[in-house]
Amino acid sequence: MSNNSIITEPATLGQILEQVAHKYKRKEAILFGGRTITYGELDKNANRVANGLRKLGIEPGDRVAMMLPNIPEFIYTFYGIQKLGATAVPFNAMYKGREIVHIMNNSGARAIVALANFINLINEIRDEMPALEHVIMAGERTLVFVSPESTVNVQFVVDKSSFGDGDAAFRTVGEMLEQTFHDLGATDAWYKHRGSIRAKGRKLATVLVSEIENLYIVNTVSFLGPLKTEDFFRVIWVTPEVKDKVVEPMTSVEELIGRRPSLEEFRDAFVRRLEERFGSSVEPGDLKRDELFGYEKTRALAYRK
């Protein structure tokens, strides 16, 4: 029935895209969120992914896992993997820890391309996936909720030499927070690998460690009181799998000890642990003028529509 004559003999998925893109370079391939991506552009992006994966050491026959919703990056990544001759392992973005661990270990995937929102989840189970070497984050889709009744944010920047490596950075901060919660009476709090403080299976705080040049940037959000998320979802609009990860079961100090500690109590407890850990004092201070410029600029950027 079909009069298709682009593909005339058996070919790999990568070769098929190449041939179609050659014939329909300027034709629309992907329509997404008001954007149009032509076959020529799609092919080039797949090539970039293939080259990028090769630079990371991925070879033909290697498995590369994918945890992505229906966004253009899914298609670039899928065909990039195909062009490289590797094997794509796309799996359900709704999967939880143990399900992901099983698929990653069974397939022996050396890399995973995942939506940025899933980084906390992957970090937490990373030490259970020994074959995984590269975590590749797609999209600028991080999502954090803060509220006066419930959250407190702690951030600091340290020279990388203050910690052994990224793992140690996570662990040090995780343990400091864990002890802070114990000091506040939440003795059930415990630090789970790379990213979360949990109590009774629920999330009590999140730790994110980023890096730039010679610095680690530590950013944490802790729940002192219950966080009600319904309001936020009237404003922000995310796919169900993302929502599912954002609203994973949470708890708070208030729910654990029956009382919400004040910000000052939390601050003082954390500062004591910080001083203890680093053997140095913490003194109140201000941002310098030059720092204020950087701060102000970012603040203005953050509020752009």
Add this chain to the structure above:
Amino acid sequence: MGLFGFGKKTTGGPAAGPGGPADSEGAAGLGAPAGSAGAAGPHPGWRLIYNPKGDAADILANATGLTEGRIAGKYMLSKERLPDTVVIQGVIRKGIIAGADLNVDQEAAQREKIDVARQPRSGRSGIQSVGTVSLADLITKSSDSFHAQPVDLDQPAVLLYTSGTTGKPKGVMLTHNNFYAQCSQVVPSVFDMKPEDRVVMVLPLFHVYALSNGLVASIYNGCSMALVSHYSPTNLLSAIADQGATLLIAIPTMYQHLLQSARIRKQSIPRTLRACISGGAPLAVATIKEFEELFDTRINEGYGLTETSSAVSLNPSGEGYKEGSIGPPANGVEMAIMDDEGNLLGNNQEGEIVIRGGVVTKGYWNNPEATEESIYGGWFHSGDLGHRDDDGYYFITDRKKDLIIRGGFNISPREVEEAIATNPKVQEAAVVAVRDKREREAVKAFVVLKEPGSITTSELSEFCTANLAPYKVPKLFEIVEALPKNASGKVLRRELRGEATDDRLIEKEDHEQ
């Protein structure tokens, strides 16, 4: 709001004492400058910025502003100063910190009094989560020329994990040849795709149906693909209308939803769809007829499995349609009915549907036992029971295995049972499929507790939600004293399945989408 005078707000902090004016160089309480980079050792002292009345942008500004200033260089931040700062902030209003790619409804944000702060794009040399690589970075820094590697066509292009009866998901190997057979033989015989077609991609691409019949087939034929990353009937309807979609690949629930929305707004029903495929579960004749009329289109019902790289047969719309059938095999596919002894049966005899052809998988990754259980005697054993009529149309009547299928996703009762049993309060659990009001399969769990009353059904539900993908989480829990078992101790699922249809299901499911 005094944005920058954090130090001044500090009361009762360790070593209180007012910080200097915000714009003074060198605030109070500075420790000695940090040692040169690379020298580990005792930390020289921290400067605390305490901001109890912050907002979402403050949280972002501290994390990224300080470091951005650091790299931008022109702000002349001293390398020594930055690593000494700890920031502790509360907020005074609700706030969302959103990544650059997230959609935010600004009007709703104002109405709900929620601050929205945008994370800047990390860009080329921006901040990166420890131990990760940014895809955008990988893409921008790599060359755009590459020649597809000429790998063996019999090598797996994809592993798709699907649940069987035996617990953990198995990786179905789909080779380049499998996809080629699907695109060059099966698809053209049932669903003509042309370069001028616009295909709506609303089903998740990690599922075989959308991956194979949607993405791979569209690219094979040079079609345009409209991606819908978030399903709602309204989204789908407007994607069809806005893009002038000509082909739709969806599941029965979506056709029912579209029909409900279309009934309400008759004048704006898009009539561009040339053809549709429905798969995953049977679609009611009445729905097909009404949908075809309102949307001026045709719905063909496909049947296929992950192991057959999606479609193997199609019940065509129009004259060739037979109610309740999955249709005759597509081009390049052989289907037959087999009994338990491996004999092929004639027309109108009940047995297992078996399949062979270029679309059938080589087997399960790293799992020869499961492969041998499914592929033997040259046939792939589908696990579906049924018969073939005198016209060569196949009909499914039952399922051989204890598998639950919901929205086209396989659910292993064993896997769900094992997940429930990891709760320390649970003795054992049995999971079966029940029918909801719309005759769809729903997961029901029967749970035996170690101590009666130690956990509620809603706590069990939450426990499952934390450990399983949402579609696997039982919709119903029943706490029982014991499970019905046979003499050898095997749980008799059939007895549990005898449970009546449950009406409460409807309400919960309507919120699912």
